[in-house]
Amino acid sequence: MGVQELRGEQLRAARALLRWSQKKLADEASKISPVSSDTIKRWEAIDGVVNATTTAVSAVVRTIEKAGVELLNDGQPGARLVRTNPSATEG
Template identity: 60%
Template sequence: MLYGEQLRAARALLRWTLKDLSAKASAIEPVSSDALKKWEATDGPIRGINTKIDAVVKVLEAAGVELLNSDAPGARLRKAG
């Protein structure tokens, strides 16, 4: 499950624009900047097409983001090495 808060935090950690994330995720499954903007405005779990959400998660994780899903969902960068 991906939360709007996590998506905002992850993109900020990577210093990516909505366009950057859209382009990278769209290599797996088309995801528009407008959809990402809507998802980021969500407080709580993102609702959408699972394949699109999965593509975004894969791209973020490949870039080094860890999505934390405990009682306080968040995001952090993996340690180098």
């Protein structure tokens, strides 16, 4: 998936699948590149494509994918759980 294609709806869905708080997602993504929970909150409020720096979006996408959620963009953007990683979903 191209990181430019991240949508607020996908971010909300992915975080719900992982059962992560906005802070947890921000903390995990910040291990790659700084991302705040306020940023996650702003992005999730968007109904459409997130317009942000490639570095920050990439960090969030990589974190979500590493935790086991696939972001889909085949004409109907969405998210699906592809594997269960108990340690990754705590928080």
